[in-house]
Amino acid sequence: MTASTSEQAALIGGIYSNHLALEAALSDISSRNIGSIYCLGDLGAFGPHPDRIYPLLKAHSVKTLAGNYDDSLARDLPDCQCGYTDPRDNHFARLSYQYTYRNTSEENRSWLRTLPEEIRFELAGHKVLLCHGSPRRQNEFLWDSTTPDHFLEKFCDDYQADIIAVTHTGMKWKRRLPSGRLFVNVGVLGRPENDGSRRVWYAVLRGMKDRVTSEFIPVNYDAERLALEMREEKLPEEFAETIESGWWTTCLEILPEKERRAGRY
């Protein structure tokens, strides 16, 4: 890599209290000499000990925006705004939200209140827009198989961006649009992406004179230890199982046909 550090940015999203994966990702990013790190939101949910995330983000000066989960915790809302309609999904979503709420300090919740909904910056002269779900709605799910090119081009026009990056769905994907602009869903560090593997993902943007490229980076971490901590905290067994097996066991109703077909459940 010849690009200087200022022309690269690491994008992480969906931490879901997975402090072990976050630690592993941050040390991987340091070893690549990438100066700017951005977090696209959803610090809590799913995993154990939500308060362990905050010192890590601060120690690495991670510029962070608010996800729907962060917004819920910051505003003391009764749920995570994921909007599940399936009773089983709802049950699990409620359990983990209540756990996360109980175990997030007042100090951290008031820090969440200071987070912006979007971050804009330039990379080698290209306009980058970071947000959580979509530029227009924090909890909009953008999946590879249900998001047309022309829809993304309109986002780039309406929100004046050459590169748009989001997270929220839990599955990474990217698209070079016909206009040459770039859309990236950076994936999440919090849980595996329903592919039968334990690894999790983040993305690196590289700015060059004529365009920006992106690369997904896999992160391996001590998943067994995380599953153990989740069981010690009495989090749902289904969640620990996902961490160990790499297959989603809950919240499947939100998956479109192609993404659902690729998973086990």
Next chain:
Amino acid sequence: MTGHGNETRELAPAQELESLDELWFQVGGTLCNLSCNHCFISCHPGNDTFGFLSIETVRKYLRESEKLGVREYYFTGGEPFLNRDMMQILEETLSIGPATVLTNGTVFTPGSIRRLRDISQASSYSLELRVSIDGYNPQTNDPIRGEGTFKQAIRGVRMLVQAGFLPIITIAQTWPEEDGPGVFDSFVETLKGAGYERPRIKILPTLHLGMEEERTRPYSRSERISAEMMENYDSSQLLCSRGRTVTDRGVAVCPLLIEAPDAHLGETLEEASGAFRLSHGACHTCYVYGAICSNVGGWGVD
């Protein structure tokens, strides 16, 4: 049609089209091989009030939709697969975006299933098939959907599953609320029995329009949306805030109201992008249940 319109239309709140996310096509018109007794637009084999959409018509609106940034395409009827152009319509749609078809599941043949599978595999976008079944056995389904329809629909589901599809089974809730959980479990069991190991199920409220108005009751005067009710309401729950429906007579506000004259808004999507007054009883059902037409819930999950 007593269920439609209302003399206090001026007082009904107007809903803007906030963004055209969902483009619906009434590809099957009001023609259907079945004549269910809860059908909200009274489809049957002889009802040609609305006709099939041709591939040329669909193509014209697909082109316009690209400029407007439409996110998803939906196909309904009547029965969409009675339309001879349906496979080509899906093929062309899936070349630009995701498609969902609402079908009764009774007209598939081994050949049409193979074609569907090929079309689906050739696209990077999802093809969702929503199959309507209203009871978990013939005794509960057939009185509503017609003699023999349970067997036919389950056969359709079985063929889809064998071809690798994961159809969404949509069920109109015609049973009392308190029976809910038991009915849901019985459906899961029935579908697993048909070889569908991880069934996707969506339960929908019925609309007191068309045949359902006679089966149960029409909307009452008080079942209307008032301006106060819209305060602090998440209007993205209403399909008319983010969708329009193409019929063989131009563009209507939503698939539910095609029989109401005021629901027809123009020839092009552009012309049909104005606000709509929520003066109908069906609007009240949308308001209460939210996002009943989309694949999953409202915005966040859609």
